[in-house]
Amino acid sequence: MASTTPTHIEPAPPVSRSARSTGRAGDKIFAGLSKGSGVLLLVIMASIAVFLTYRASIALSKNEGNFLTTLDWNASANPPVFGIAVLLFGTVVSSVIAMAIAVPIAVGIALFISHYAPRKLAAPLAYVVDLLAAVPSIIYGIWGALFLVPQLNGLNLWLDEYLGWTYVFDKTQVGVARSLFTVGILLAIMILPIVTSVSREVFLQVPRMNEEAALALGATRWEVIRMSVLPFGRSGVISASMLGLGRALGETMAVATVLSPSFLISLHVLNPGGGTFAQNIAAKFDEANEFGRDALIASGLVLFLLTLLVNGAARLIIARRKDFSGANA
Amino acid sequence: MKLQRKNRLRASALGALVVSGALVLTACGSDDNTKTGADGTTKASAPAPGDIKCEGAKGKLLASGSSAQKNAVDLWVKNYMAACSGVEVNYKSSSSGEGIVAFNQGTVGFAGSDSALKPEQVEDSKKVCTGGQGINLPMVGGPIAIGFNVSGVDKLNLDAATLANIFNDKIKKWDDEAIKKLNPGVTLPSTAIQAFHRSEDSGTTENLGKYLKAAAPDAWTYDAAKKWPAPGGQAASGSAGVASQVKAVDGAIGYFELSYATSQSIKTVDVNTGAGAPVKATPENASKAIAAAKVAGTGSDLALKLDYTTKAEGAYPIVLVTYEVVCDKGNKAETLGTVKSFLEYTASDAGQKVLTENGYAPIPAEINTKVREAIKSLA
Numbered sequence: 163m164a165s166t167t168p169t170h171i172e173p174a175p176p177v178s179r180s181a182r183s184t185g186r187a188g189d190k191i192f193a194g195l196s197k198g199s200g201v202l203l204l205v206i207m208a209s210i211a212v213f214l215t216y217r218a219s220i221a222l223s224k225n226e227g228n229f230l231t232t233l234d235w236n237a238s239a240n241p242p243v244f245g246i247a248v249l250l251f252g253t254v255v256s257s258v259i260a261m262a263i264a265v266p267i268a269v270g271i272a273l274f275i276s277h278y279a280p281r282k283l284a285a286p287l288a289y290v291v292d293l294l295a296a297v298p299s300i301i302y303g304i305w306g307a308l309f310l311v312p313q314l315n316g317l318n319l320w321l322d323e324y325l326g327w328t329y330v331f332d333k334t335q336v337g338v339a340r341s342l343f344t345v346g347i348l349l350a351i352m353i354l355p356i357v358t359s360v361s362r363e364v365f366l367q368v369p370r371m372n373e374e375a376a377l378a379l380g381a382t383r384w385e386v387i388r389m390s391v392l393p394f395g396r397s398g399v400i401s402a403s404m405l406g407l408g409r410a411l412g413e414t415m416a417v418a419t420v421l422s423p424s425f426l427i428s429l430h431v432l433n434p435g436g437g438t439f440a441q442n443i444a445a446k447f448d449e450a451n452e453f454g455r456d457a458l459i460a461s462g463l464v465l466f467l468l469t470l471l472v473n474g475a476a477r478l479i480i481a482r483r484k485d486f487s488g489a490n491a
Numbered sequence: 492m493k494l495q496r497k498n499r500l501r502a503s504a505l506g507a508l509v510v511s512g513a514l515v516l517t518a519c520g521s522d523d524n525t526k527t528g529a530d531g532t533t534k535a536s537a538p539a540p541g542d543i544k545c546e547g548a549k550g551k552l553l554a555s556g557s558s559a560q561k562n563a564v565d566l567w568v569k570n571y572m573a574a575c576s577g578v579e580v581n582y583k584s585s586s587s588g589e590g591i592v593a594f595n596q597g598t599v600g601f602a603g604s605d606s607a608l609k610p611e612q613v614e615d616s617k618k619v620c621t622g623g624q625g626i627n628l629p630m631v632g633g634p635i636a637i638g639f640n641v642s643g644v645d646k647l648n649l650d651a652a653t654l655a656n657i658f659n660d661k662i663k664k665w666d667d668e669a670i671k672k673l674n675p676g677v678t679l680p681s682t683a684i685q686a687f688h689r690s691e692d693s694g695t696t697e698n699l700g701k702y703l704k705a706a707a708p709d710a711w712t713y714d715a716a717k718k719w720p721a722p723g724g725q726a727a728s729g730s731a732g733v734a735s736q737v738k739a740v741d742g743a744i745g746y747f748e749l750s751y752a753t754s755q756s757i758k759t760v761d762v763n764t765g766a767g768a769p770v771k772a773t774p775e776n777a778s779k780a781i782a783a784a785k786v787a788g789t790g791s792d793l794a795l796k797l798d799y800t801t802k803a804e805g806a807y808p809i810v811l812v813t814y815e816v817v818c819d820k821g822n823k824a825e826t827l828g829t830v831k832s833f834l835e836y837t838a839s840d841a842g843q844k845v846l847t848e849n850g851y852a853p854i855p856a857e858i859n860t861k862v863r864e865a866i867k868s869l870a
Contacts (some may be wrong), residue, residue, distance in 0.1 A: 228583060236716075236718055238588065238692065238717070238718075239716065239718075266500065276669075283709040307571070312739070335723070336663075337685055337725050338685070338725070338736075338739075338740055340725060360511060389566075418690075418728060419728070422690070422725040422726045423690045423726050424725075424726060434726075435534035435725075436727045443693040445690050445728060446691060446692060448585060448588065448589055448689055448691060448692075449565040449586045449587070449589070449692030449693065449717055450588060450692070451588060452592060453593075454588075
């Protein structure tokens with residue numbers, strides 16, 4: 163970039179002048195329209211925020227339980243008692259499991275497509291991975307409930323028997339695999355395409371010179387990847403993971419279809435039970451009265467803040483690593 | 492639009508099915524289907540002219556509520572709209588809660604609900620019903636079946652206390668003493684019991700809870716609520732979800748409307764009520780139990796108090812009654828005529844007969860007479 167900027171200085175003035183306006187009607191209208199679109203976006207965002215906060219505040223003012231610690235969701239009852247502890251826990255745990263599974267696999271696929279696979283194979287493979295993103299989440303849910311859950315029963319028993327001592331994989335309750343662990347696996351599959359395709363793009367942008375320099379020093383292909391591709395792509399992989407995490411946190415129908423929800427916090431991830439924000443909203447909305455809906459909106463606000471926090475953290479990490487990488491230039 | 496068309500298509504398919512069923516059933520006896528010719532289905536799907544009175548009905552009537560009565564209402568709407576041209580009835584099958592919210596906001600002509608209006612909901616309804624209030628008209632009855640899937644077991648008898656202990660996680664194996672005692676001569680495996688309940692708030696859960704609380708107060712100490720109250724067990728979404736889990740999992744037990752059990756051929760528990768023999772979950776047996784109900788509402792409100800502890804021979808006690816919720820006075824002028832005319836049909840003999848043919852239980856005659864009077868007095 164730095165080397166190309168001087169050549170762009172000459173044509174720059176006419177571009178910026180025409181961006182302001184030439185005084186022609188078409189320019190004015192277009193400038194007005196694009197300004198209007200920008201303002202409209204801000205207005206929509208602001209009104210969503212105001213709506214969420216207002217409805218949530220109604221719910222919070224009448225909650226008889228503790229919004230942060232109560233292990234129950236009985237918002238339509240009189241008096242209403244509800245808390246987000248279980249939902250926050252379940253959302254975070256299932257997303258963490260999903261990330262732990264999806265990110266290494268996605269980076270592996272991306273590296274294979276960008277650096278190992280012959281071109282004839284790379285293009286169709288990339289296409290197939292992208293195709294995964296086109297499957298509607300309800301289809302993932304049905305597939306998860308009808309195929310994945312019965313198939314995972316064996317894995318669950320195996321994990322329980324050999325890794326039960328880790329506490330996390332200790333299955334203490336009978337039941338099919340409609341657990342946070344299964345949800346994590348399903349979410350991993352769902353976020354795989356987005357993490358893979360963004361990582362792949364980043365890996366393809368690694369300057370040819372860096373790789374050739376490493377090769378010239380006698381590095382093997384794996385050493386090239388370790389020395390030039392991964393450091394260059396790190397911030398890109400992080401932002402790709404955060405995009406995936408965003409989807410995992412907010413996934414609704416697939417989770418609602420697969421999980422057997424309950425209002426218990428348990429680190430035994432193989433036990434059926436738990437819940438996530440989005441799943442709980444989908445499950446409770448139908449039968450909720452007006453106040454119950456306000457309570458669900460309050461939980462939605464927390465999810466909103468959580469996503470905001472995750473995105474903010476991702477931006478921070480990327481900003482700090484900017485110097486090492488050209489991926490965000 | 493697309494959805495509506497699909498529903499209409501499905502309703503008409505069902506309608507054709509029911510009418511052909513009705514033709515078979517009514518071949519010997521009943522004579523009110525004089526107009527239904529034996530030749531074409533188009534002619535057959537038009538109900539006898541005497542059943543539906545279209546006077547006063549006009550325009551479009553919106554309604555919303557319980558999905559438990561969806562199949563019945565779909566058929567009623569189909570028959571009704573075929574008889575009264577120019578009138579449109581649109582029942583959105585969502586949930587009791589949503590129906591009542593919509594009713595109290597004044598956006599629907601009537602709502603369907605698995606439970607009678609609660610006092611605070613009646614209070615709210617006074618804002619919509621000028622000079623009146625919301626009332627409950629029992630219209631559709633039905634058994635809640637307890638479905639089970641235990642390999643090698645075809646027939647299972649349970650009583651209220653054992654059911655309660657299974658659903659609150661106290662009885663954990665199928666060869667538990669309590670179950671053995673109720674099923675002499677049946678070889679029960681030592682499979683773990685996997686009890687399934689509804690994950691979302693549901694009128695079916697509330698009605699099962701009412702039964703367990705009334706019939707086994709020592710074992711079931713929870714207040715009946717739409718939300719599942721007991722510990723343990725697993726949850727699934729909707730009656731269809733619970734039924735498919737029970738169908739798929741060995742050692743499973745769950746509850747749902749009878750139609751889900753028949754359509755997926757899931758075996759159902761016979762309930763030991765203390766009567767001479769354990770009672771099967773059938774529409775007729777449910778009707779017998781509903782007949783033992785008392786009217787708890789006052790005036791034209793016909794909310795029922797069901798007798799869950801009935802020991803009457805052949806009365807299946809785990810039942811659900813769906814009410815149509817309307818204003819006794821102060822119904823909107825533009826929908827009043829249609830509401831009256833439509834509900835008159837659903838409460839009529841022909842309307843109630845649609846129920847038996849579809850796994851529902853009709854409302855017993857004594858209560859039904861009061862329902863018809865209440866509908867006549869709507870204003």
